[in-house]
Every structure is written in structure tokens, then in C-alpha cells.
Amino acid sequence: MFSRDIGIDLGTANVLIHVKGKGIVLNEPAVVAMDRVTGKVLEVGESAWRMVGRTPGNIEAIRPLKDGVIADFDITEAMLKHFINKINVRGFLSKPRMLICCPTNITMVEQKAIKEAAEKSGGKKVYLEEEPKVAAIGAGMEIFQPSGNMVIDIGGGTTDVAVLSMGDIVTAESIKMAGDKFDIEIMQYIKKQYKLLIGERTAEEIKKNVATVFKGARDESLEIRGRDMVSGLPRTITVYSAEIEEALHESASLITQAARSVLEKTPPELSADIIDRGVILTGGGALIHGIDQLLNEELKVPVFIAEEPMNCVATGTGIMLENIDKIERKRIM
Numbered sequence: 578m579f580s581r582d583i584g585i586d587l588g589t590a591n592v593l594i595h596v597k598g599k600g601i602v603l604n605e606p607a608v609v610a611m612d613r614v615t616g617k618v619l620e621v622g623e624s625a626w627r628m629v630g631r632t633p634g635n636i637e638a639i640r641p642l643k644d645g646v647i648a649d650f651d652i653t654e655a656m657l658k659h660f661i662n663k664i665n666v667r668g669f670l671s672k673p674r675m676l677i678c679c680p681t682n683i684t685m686v687e688q689k690a691i692k693e694a695a696e697k698s699g700g701k702k703v704y705l706e707e708e709p710k711v712a713a714i715g716a717g718m719e720i721f722q723p724s725g726n727m728v729i730d731i732g733g734g735t736t737d738v739a740v741l742s743m744g745d746i747v748t749a750e751s752i753k754m755a756g757d758k759f760d761i762e763i764m765q766y767i768k769k770q771y772k773l774l775i776g777e778r779t780a781e782e783i784k785k786n787v788a789t790v791f792k793g794a795r796d797e798s799l800e801i802r803g804r805d806m807v808s809g810l811p812r813t814i815t816v817y818s819a820e821i822e823e824a825l826h827e828s829a830s831l832i833t834q835a836a837r838s839v840l841e842k843t844p845p846e847l848s849a850d851i852i853d854r855g856v857i858l859t860g861g862g863a864l865i866h867g868i869d870q871l872l873n874e875e876l877k878v879p880v881f882i883a884e885e886p887m888n889c890v891a892t893g894t895g896i897m898l899e900n901i902d903k904i905e906r907k908r909i910m
């Protein structure tokens with residue numbers, strides 16, 4: 578029995594695993610629940626995510642990746658091992674080759690840390706690929722042609738903006754501002770405005786169901802519960818789209834600024850292609866309401882959200898795995 582090659586979208590918010598020939602077989606939150614005293618890993622993924630904000634004193638729910646890079650090496654390794662064991666692809670004869678996606682501007686030390694964690698988790702050979710490139714491939718863009726393609730991958734921890742041509746990145750920028758920062762902005766706004774403390778899960782619920790980043794584009798409301806900062810008691814309030822749009826305004830404009838600065842550095846011929854083809858948005862953060870309208874208004878180019886934006890990177894690793902032997906030969910040469 579031979580093992581299969583696997584592609585991993587090692588994200589700040591979610592980990593997705595694509596097995597060659599099978600498709601996406603795992604999609605779980607990048608969360609680990611640990612016993613603070615013994616340091617033992619108690620739960621990983623979905624079950625650990627359910628504990629976020631609800632753990633007793635001795636249990637801690639940790640996200641081992643922060644801003645798209647490994648914040649805690651040992652916990653990342655434990656998490657990867659758990660997921661790889663769960664999908665059961667290790668054959669009797671050989672370990673799987675792994676293709677892992679990472680943000681564009683991580684340091685050599687960070688790259689080494691990711692590679693080591695994957696090798697210790699059972700990878701025979703580990704390849705790293707830049708996230709926006711794989712996201713573009715997963716979104717169906719023809720990046721191997723001599724023409725300009727622009728992708729904006731908005732994840733949990735990082736937003737990667739890239740212009741690609743002939744299979745490579747021409748200009749790119751990666752900022753540590755993405756979906757999770759929106760949650761933090763919402764928590765801070767509710768705290769300041771209503772003197773109410775809410776958890777990150779509630780903030781995410783507001784982001785998904787009420788928020789917009791384009792003024793006047795959404796008109797929803799939601800009843801939420803939290804702890805009153807003055808009385809210390811539980812309290813219910815109603816939040817509205819318009820106020821959340823204001824709270825997210827600055828963070829959203831950081832994304833448009835990054836996109837603008839990449840466009841400004843793009844050679845004119847490729848810019849012309851982007852006007853024709855438009856910009857593709859990938860990653861879970863692309864699902865925030867109004868982001869396509871905002872970018873369209875700011876960049877003056879057509880903007881499209883990819884189909885199943887959260888799966889683009891994992892799908893892209895699948896497409897790249899089909900060519901992994903070619904990549905291997907090229908690297909040896």
C-alpha cells in the first residue's frame with residue numbers, strides 16, 4: 578500500500594487537507610485545547626473550537642498559528658500530527674509528500690519552522706508554496722499564460738495580494754489584516770459603545786450576519802448577549818449593519834490600500850490585462866459583505882468573489898499535486 582500525496586492549507590483560522598485523487602478530506606478550525614497544568618493536548622480542531630471562550634481555568638483553547646505564521650511550534654506540530662493521523666494516508670511503505678501553503682512574506686526561519694513541523698508530522702518530502710499563487714490556481718485563474726492576473730486572498734490572519742503572470746508572482750504584498758481583525762474591531766466597538774463584553778464567537782456571528790464594509794449596502798440587525806462591564810451581569814443588545822460598517826471602516830481600508838499599492842507597482846501591460854479580467858477574491862475573509870463593492874469602487878477594476886472562496890487554496894494544492902513530479906524534477910535540476 579502506497580501513501581498518497583497531500584496538500585495542506587495551513588491557515589490561521591482553518592486547516593484544509595486535500596488528498597491527491599480524493600479531494601478535500603478535512604476542513605477544521607486551527608484550534609487546540611490544552612491542559613494548562615500538564616501541557617497535555619485535550620482536543621484538536623472542531624471539538625477544540627467549541628471550547629473557545631468556554632473553558633474552565635485549567636483548560637486553554639489555543640490557536641497555534643497567528644497572522645498566518647507559526648506562533649507555537651510544538652502545538653502546531655501536535656495539531657498537524659492529529660489531522661494527518663485522522664485522514665489516515667500514511668501507507669505501510671512510504672510517507673506522503675506534502676505541499677503546504679504559506680503567506681508570501683514569511684522569513685526563512687518561519688519557513689523552516691513550517692517544514693520541520695510537517696516533517697515531524699510524517700511528511701516524506703515537504704514543499705512550500707506561496708498562498709496567493711495556489712489560491713489563484715484553485716480559483717481557476719490561468720496564471721501560466723503571459724498575462725496579468727490579480728488575486729486578493731483574505732484569510733483569517735493575513736491578506737495576500739498578488740499579480741501573477743507565467744506561473745509566478747510579479748508583484749505582491751501581504752498584510753497582517755484579515756477576517757480575524759474584523760472580529761477584534763467588532764469586540765472593541767461593542768465594548769466602547771455599549772460597555773458590553775462579548776466573545777470572539779459572538780463577534781464572528783455579527784461579522785457574518787450583520788456586518789458590511791460598503792456603506793449602505795446592508796440593513797440587518799441581530800440581538801446579541803454579553804457581560805455588562807458595569808453591573809457584571811448578562812445583558813442583551815441589538816446591533817445594526819450601519820454601526821458595524823463604521824467600526825470596520827479603517828480595517829477594510831487597509832485591504833484596499835494594499836491592493837492599490839500592488840497595482841501601482843504592476844507593469845502597465847499587466848495592469849491592462851487586469852482591467853479586462855478583473856480581480857479575484859479568495860479566502861474566508863472574501864465573504865465579508867460588501868468587500869467586492871468596496872474594492873471595485875476603490876480600484877476601478879471589476880472584482881469577483883471566487884466560487885467557494887474558503888476552499889481555493891486547498892483546491893489549488895490538489896491541482897499542483899497533479900504536477901508534483903514535474904516540480905520535483907525541476908528542483909533537482
Ligand SMILES: Nc1ncnc2c1ncn2[C@@H]1O[C@H](COP(=O)(O)OP(=O)(O)OP(=O)(O)O)[C@@H](O)[C@H]1O
Nearest residue numbers: 588589590591732733734735756757860861862864
Ligand atoms: N460568511 C462570512 N463572512 C465574513 N467572514 C467570514 C465568513 N465565513 C468565514 N469568514 C472568515 O474567514 C476567515 C477564515 O478564512 P480562511 O479559512 O480562508 O483563513 P485561513 O486560511 O485560515 O487564514 P490565513 O490565510 O490568514 O492563514 C475567518 O476570519 C472567518 O471569520
